[in-house]
Amino acid sequence: MPGLVRKVLILAAIDGLLLLPAGPRSRSQGQAKVAYKTGVINAVTNETPIPQAVASGSSFEAVGIAGILSVPSGSWLIAITKRSLVAEIKGRQIFVITDIALIPLNSKSEAEAAISRAKAKSGKRGTNGTALDDTDSEGEDGDSMLSSDDDVYDDPPGRPSHNRAASSSIAEDVIGKKGLYGRFAERWFWKRGWQVDGNRLQGLSGRGESGGESFRMRKMTSGTTSPDSEAMDKAVSAAADEQAQGSQAETTATGDDATAQPLESPDEPTLEPVDNSAEGVANTLTPKLLRTTRILLAASRSFYFSYEYDITRSAVKQTHDTSSEVPLHKNVDPEFFWNRHLITPFIEAGQHHYALPLMQGFVAQQHFQIANKDGYGRNFLLTLISRRSAKRAGLRYLRRGIDESGNVGNCVETEQLLSDIDKxxxxxxxxxxxxxxxxxxxxxxxxxxxxxxxxxxxxxxTAFQTHFRKLRDKYGEVQVVNLVERHNLEAIVGEKYEAYSNELEDPKIKFEWFDFHSECRGMKFENVSRLLDRVGNIVEEFGWTEEKGGKVEINQKGIIRTNCMDCLDRTNVVMSNFARRALEIQLTQLNIDPAKLETSLNFMNLLWADNGDAISKQYSSTAALKGDFTRTKKRNISGALADFGLTLTRFWNNIIGDFFTQAVIDYLLGNVSAQVFVEFEAKMMSGDPAVSISKVRQNAIETSSRLVIADSNEEMTCGWALLTPNEENTLRTFPFKEVVLLLTDAALYFCKFDFAMDKVSAFERIALEDIKGLQYGPYITSTLTSAQVDERQNVGLIVRYSTGKDNILRINTRSLTANVSRENADTVAEAVVPSPGDGDQEDAAKPADPKIPENTTSPSLPPPSDSKDRILAFKAISADSTIRASSRLPSPLRKSTESDEEKLVLSICNEVERACKIVNPSLHGTISDGTGEHSSTDEQTVRPFVEKKDVVSVLEARKSTGILEQVGYSIRRWVWA
Incomplete structure (x- = not known):
């Protein structure tokens, strides 16, 4: 296959970043240029000599390219600057990423500043005229590098390199190290930071009392270069670098203190505040995005790569034809190709030698020697490779269960590779x-x-069958080992799992339920041997892949699929026992004395314990529980206390840090657009892009129409999914809930839908004759974020109607009584409608609007002409963040003159008006008392049937936003964002 670039010199040229391959293989690897602002990648015909690039002083050396990170505010080249050798398979080295550099593509000055920091950090001062050794680090002539020795750490494969990172508490990160959070933390630890929030909520510029800005929510347009933007970039990079160093206990010169500019200056020119767009919101979170990206890709030490070996595939699926001209990125398994989206610009540009595939997971290797039955020592190498799936990837409670494509959360393939060095x-x-x-x-x-x-x-x-069909196609037979409880909370999912498995009626898919907590009660984890007594023979039945002399002689026939609730602690204990049994059988067949295996394989416990810690940190941000038993095969009180501490840490991470990290993971994988950061700023939460929101809503519309339209002669015209206040007949009571609105040729149906259970909780039928008018316009429900006050994105409508005799109100009470009187309808409906945590809703923590009392109309509405008149308020749902991002640099998300929300609301009004006029051809408008300031009480005016007018204006929303609501949001943003 074409050789990948192993060393590349990155030079900040006038019009773009030059990528100059170095080493003996560089003659066949062309140079490339990444243009500033546009990010276009082109091959360079006029090659730049390496000495000339080094002499320029604006270059540094990397050992690989991870891709390009693009947000509306700009783009960054992700260069791998440090690596560590963790294993060697068939003479091919496997590395873990230990540090990266984020080089901005906005301008030459910003790129040069970032390059200087990268050089200073790695100890490379880059004096003019320095001669560099033009040899490849993995070449046959030695392991010399272009840079100093501290750039790459190559641990010998003869000892394990587990790379466990030190952890820190949230309190330490937020309070003890508040200075590391750059501009964002400055807002919270400086008294003027609170003034900015108040000013912005009042529509002011966001300036503080002294004329400066604290948390500067500014547009970082890709074509702008300013000292301010460079200072921000330096602060972010310095914070991330220091945080990564602290977690890994690395001692490296940063060189940032001497060059970093102050973040705030009273004399600094005030830039334009961010506009009300998704681009602006993405900008405010850009420092946190960059910091999280650096932590994920580098500080976590969980991303691995190899220049020659395909680490995404097990031994049986390896491509053995190394002379093939097919690039490595085309051979790797897409399920474990984590930077596919980031590296796509290089692939599309034909620069395949820069497309280095990355895999997240765990890799470790241990050499051991053991005597055979004849007394001769045998040399072996044990390698453990865990591959985390990029499908349904993410964190603990945010990626549970399955998606519609059959992908499951925390899916990890683990390969235990025994190498017989002598044979x-x-x-x-x-x-x-x-x-x-x-x-x-x-x-x-x-x-x-x-x-x-x-x-x-x-x-x-359907999803269950799809999942197991994929497993059958990929691995063959399947032995399911289910470790959840048979009783208590976990039983509900375990019983469904067992029932669906039995319904498959597939003899090649076997199911075994082992209640780990019950069987091992009292910390007697050695009772796992009971499970091996029941299904341990499956190890020999499925076997393993044997390869001798480069030729596969035996293939593994099936796979053991193990799970508990999180697939972490109990799962790792059981998988390590299956792996040990397989290793013992393999060594016994190789003429090794079985009596010597017990003591000679203790190191294997450490490998699997480190594997469990690594997978656990990637999924729950803490080490695995029960790690003491996995390491020592003993369980004690100290281990139980340690597990309790880890449980509390997991709980804290679940409710605080995971939501933004999950949004970043989805964005790096290309599963979502920058709109995900708009949603995060508003809700401090992120959705699941694997769930097709449009399909879920369409299903809700179809289910509702099938259940609520009783008259077979009544024809449905349209259906929509919209947001509505928590209480009926109001405009602003939280939380807003997602509902279904149906229009037929005779009535309008307002359906409360339980999206989790796919059921209608309640519905109201309003005859078209009783609809008196519609009003549409800006519908501002919150003023806490810039996106929430954008009148083009926050649009809604009001339906005015009277409670006529043909109207129907039914509530699913799970009993024979479904008709409910209008007086107590809201109370009964609230008891059966999904809780605030379900569905797509507005912020559940906000109180009801104090300015708009419940069961009253908005101040912008005229008083009802009849006491029986009521209103229904609906708000268009914002653009879906699960729209996949383009592989190229993203443009601003909204450029059309009319937003999607405006088009949706206008179409609803048009459809309802058309249907009402068919039923009542004389309908043109309604006559009501004049409510204008200068109109007399006797004057009557004709109001149009469809009126364009603010539902809730920005001014009204700001007046009704209390100080507690503002402070509450600010505190949550401080903690979550």
């Missing part, structure tokens, strides 16, 4: 773990949350 043979044993393949969720706001089943039986069975 040049390989023995590969593969297992996997993954969440229970049904739709369910758990609240992150409880230490022991109850699983909640979601969606219909048909949807669950």
């Amino acid at each position: 040049t043979a390989e023995y590969s044993f593969v297992q996997m773990r993954g969440s229970i393949p049904i739709f369910f969720q758990q609240s992150p706001y409880a230490l022991k949350p109850k699983p909640i089943l979601m969606h219909s039986e048909f949807a669950n069975k």
Whole structure:
């Protein structure tokens, strides 16, 4: 396959970043240029000599390119600056990323500043005229580097390199190290920072009392270069660098203190505040996005790569034709190709030698020697490779269960590779773990949350069958090992799992339920041997892959799929026992004395314990529980106390840090657009892009129409999913809930829908004759963020109607009584409608609007002409963040003169008006008392049937936004963002 660039010199040229391959292979690898602002990648015909690039002083060396990170505010080249050797398979090295550099593509000055910081950090001062050794680091002539030795740490493969990162508490990060959070933290630890919030909420410029800005929510347009933007970039990079160093206990010169500019100066020119767009919101979170990206890709030490070996595939699936001209990125398994979206610009530009695939997971290797039955010592190498799936990737409670494509949360393939050094043979044993393949969720706001089943039986069975069909196609036979409880909270998902497995009626898919907590009660984890007594023979039945002399002689026939609720602690304990049994059988067949295996394989416990910690940190941000037993095969009180501390840490991470990290993961994978940061700023939460929101809403519309339209002669015209206040007949009571609105040729149906259970909770039928008018316009429900006060994105309508005799109100009370009187309808409906945590809703923490009392109309509405008149208020749902981002640099999200929300609301008004006029051809408007300031009480005016007027204006919303609401949001943003 074409050689990948192993060393590249990155030079800040006038019109773009030059990428100059270095080393003996560089002659066949062309140079490339990444243009500023546009990010266009082109091959360079006039090659720049390496000495000339070094002499320029504006270059530094990287050991690979991870891709390009693009947001509306700009783009950054992600260069791998440090790596560590963790394993060697068949003479091919595997590395873990230990540090990266984010080089801005906005301008030459910003790129040069970032390059200077990268050089200073790695100890490379880059004096003019420095001669560099033009040899490849993995070349046959040695392991010399272009830069100093501290740039790359190559640990010998003979000892394990587990790369466990030190952890820190949230309190330490937020309070003890508040200076590391750059501009954002400055807002919270400086008294003028609070003034900015108040000014912005009043529509002012956001300036403080002294004329400066604290938390500067500014547009960082990609074509602008300013000292301010450079200072911000330096602060962010310095913070991230220092945080990464602290977590890894690395001692490296940063060189940032001497060059960093102050973040704030009273004499600094005030830039334009951010506009009300998704682009602006993305800008405000850009420092946190960059910091999180650096932590994920570098400080976590969880991303691995190899220049020659395909680490995304097990031994049996390796491409052995190394002379093929197919690039490595085309051979790798897409399921484990984590930077596919980031590296796509290079692939599309034909620069395949820069497309370095990255895999998240765990890799470790240990050499051991053991005597055979004849007394001769045998040399072996044990390698453990865990591959985390990029499908349904994410964090603990935010990626549970399954999606519509059959992908499950925390899906990890683990390969244990035994290399017989003396006989040049390989023995590969593969297992996997993954969440229970049904739709369910758990609240992150409880230490022991109850699983909640979601969606219909048909949807669950379809996704379940898709999942196991994929497993059969990929691995062959499947042995399911389910470790959840048979009783208590976990039983509900375990029973569904067992029932669906039995319904498959597939003899090649076997199911075994082992209640780990019950069987191992009293910390007797050695009782896992009971499980091996029941299904341990499956290890020999499935076997493993054997490769001798480069030829595969035996293939593994099936796979053991193990799970508990999180697929972390119990799962890792059980998988390590299956792996040990496989290794013992393999060594016994290689003429090794079985009596010597017990003591000679203790190191294996450490490998698997480190593997469990790594997977656990990637999914729950803490090390695995029960790690003491995995390491020592003993359980004691100190281990239990340590697990309790880890449980509390997991709980804190679940409710605080995971939401933004999940949004960043989805964005880096290309699953969502920059709109995800708009949603995060408003709700401090992020959705699940694997769930097709449009399909879910369409299903809700179809289900509602099937259940609520009783007259077969009544024809449905349209259906929409909209937001509505928590209380009926009001405009602003929180939380807003997602509902279904149906229009037929005879009536309008207002349906409260339980999206988790796919059921209608309640509905009201309003005859078209009783609709008196519509009003549409800006519908501002909150003024806490810039996106929430954008009148083009926040649009709604009001339906005015009277309670006529043909109207129907029914509530699903799960009893024979479904008709409910209008007087107590709201109270009864609230009892059966989903809780505020379900569905797509507005902020659940906000109180009811004090300026608009419940059961009254808005001040902008004329007083009702009849006491029986009521209103229904609806708000268009914002643009979907799950729209996949383009592989190229993103443009501003909204450029059309009319937003999607405006078009949706206008179309609803037009459809309702047309239907009402068919029923009542004489309908043109309604006559009501004049309410104008200068009109007399006797004057009557004709109001149009459809009136364009603010539902709730920005001014009204600001007046009704209390100080507690503002402070509450500010505190939550400080903690979450």
